[in-house]
Amino acid sequence: MTDTLSVETASIPKVKRRKAVDWDGYLFIAPYLALFLLMIVTPLLIGVWLSFTKGDLFGVERFVGFENFARLAGDPIFREVVWNTLYFVVLTVPTLTILGLALALALNFQTRWAAVLRTIFFSSTVLSVTVVTLVWRLVFLPDGGLLGEISEALGQTPVAWLNDPQLAMPAIAITTIWWCLGLPMVLYLAALQQVPRELYEAAALDGAGRWRTLWSITLPAVRRTTMIVIVIEIILQFQLFGQPQLMTLGGPNNATRPIVLFIYETGWRQWELGYAAAAAQVLFAMIMVAAMAQYFVSSRKEEA
Template sequence: MASLTPRRRRATDWTNALFVLPYLIVFVAMIVVPLAWGMWLSTTKSDLFGTEGFVGLTNFVRLFGDPIFLQTVWNTFYFVLLTVPLLAVLGLALALVLNRQARWAAVLRTIFFASTVLSVTVVTLVWRLVFLPDSGLLSVVTRALGGTPIAFLNDETLAMPAIAITTIWWCIGLPMVLFLAALQQVPRALYEAAALDNASRWRTLTRITLPAIRRTFALVIIIEVILQFQLFGQPQLMTLGGPNNATRPIVLFIYETGWRQWELGYASAAAQVLFAMILIAAMVQYWLSSRREAR
C-alpha cells in the first residue's frame, strides 16, 4: 500500500485531533483553569466581593503559623493512615474470599459494594445512630455486656477512629471490586501448578497471587490516598470538626475559611497546600511501586 502524501497525513492528524478535542476542552475548563485561578487567588487578599490586592506568599506564611491549620494537617494525615492501609488489606481479603463462582459469593459481593453507592448524608446518619452515647447500637450492646457506654464522637481520642470506621464501611466496595477484577485475570494454570506441587495457601498467596496483582495494589493505594485526603462530609456531618478541632480536616478548614469567613485568598492557599500534599503522596507511592517492580 502506498504511503500517504504529506497533505493527506496532515488531514488525518487533524481528524484524529478532533476526537480528542472535546476531552481537552473539558479538561482545560474543569481542571487547568480552576487550578491556575486558585494559584492566583492564593497570592491575593480576596473575598466574595472581589480582590483587594496582591500579597505574594503572605497567605502561606500565615498558614504555617496558624495552629488550627497545622492541626488540620495532622488530622488529615492521621485519617489517611487510619483508613488507607485497612481499605487495601480488607478489600484484598474480601476479594480473596469472594473470588468464587458461587451464588452466595455474588450476593455478598453485591452487599459489600452496595454501601459505596450511598450518599455521605445517609452513611453518616446511620453511623451517628450507631455511635450515640445514650441509645446507639454500641451503647445498647455495651450495656448488655455490663459495660459503660462510650461517647465516641465526643472524645478527642476516639472521634477520628470512629469516622475512620464509618469511612471504611462506606468505601470498602471500590478496592474490593478492583482486587476482584485483578484476581480474575490471574491465569488458572498457575494455581493448578501450585496445587500439583502441594503448595500451601500462604505460599500460593505470597508467590503467585500478590506478585500478579501488585500493580492493582499500587493503584488501590494511590486512589485511596487521593480520596481520603479529601475528607470532608463525614466530620462535617458527624462532629462539625470537633471536639476541640480533633476531627477537622484540611478540606473542612478550606470550606469554613472561604465560605464562612469569606477569606478566599487564605482558603485558596490552604487548597494549594492540600494539592501539593496529595501530589507528593501519590508520586511517592508510585515511585515506591515502580522500584519494587524494577527489582
C-alpha cells in the same frame, strides 16, 4: 539493460510526501479536552493565582505574594488540621487496601452466594455521605445507639465515641472504611480474575500451600492493582469533608477538622478567599507528594 534502469531508478531521490493530518482523532477528543481545560485546568490556575492575593467573595483587594503561605505556616489551627488529615489517611488507606484484598480473595468464586455477597459489600459505596453519616451516628450514640446498647447489655458504661477527642477520628475512619470498601474490593476482584488458573494448578501439583500460593502467585499478580488502589484511596481520603462536617462539625476541640473543612470555613464563613486558596494549594501539594511517593516506591519494587 534492465539492471541499468533499476540502478538509475534507485539513484533517483524519492520525494517525501507529507502525511495528511488525521483530524478524526482530534475531533474525537475535543469535547473531553475542552471540558478538562474548562473544569480542571482553569479552576486550578485561578486557585493558584488567588493563593497569592488577599480578597473576599466580592473581589480581590491586592497581590500579597507568599504572605498567605507564611501565615499558614504559623497558624496552629492549620497545623492541627494537617495532622488530623494525615492521621485519617493513615487509619483508612492501609485498612481499605488490606480489607479490600481480603474480601476479594474470599469472594473470588463463581457461585451465587459469592455474587450476592459481592453485591452486599459494594452496595454501601453507592450511598450518599448524608445517609452514611446518619446511620453511623445512630451506631455511635451512647444513649440508645447500637454500640451503647451492646455495652449496657455487657454491663459496661457506654462510650461517647463522637464526643471523645481520642475516639472521634477513629469513629469517622470506621464509617469511611465501611462506606468505601466496595471500590478496592471490585478492583482486586477484576485483577484476581485475570490471573491464569494454570499457575494455581501448577502450584497445587508442586505441593504449595495456601500461604505459599498467596505470597508467590497472588500478591505479585495484583501488585499493580495494589498501587492503583493505594493511589486512588490517598487522593480520596485526603479530601475528607462530609463525614466530620455532618458527624462532629470538626470537634471536639478540632480533633476531627480536616484540611477541606478548614478551607470551606475559611473561604465561605470567614470570607478569606486568598487564605483558603493557599490552604487548598497545600492540600494539592500533599496529595501529589503522597501519590507520587507511593508510585515511585512501587515502581522501584517492580524493577528490583
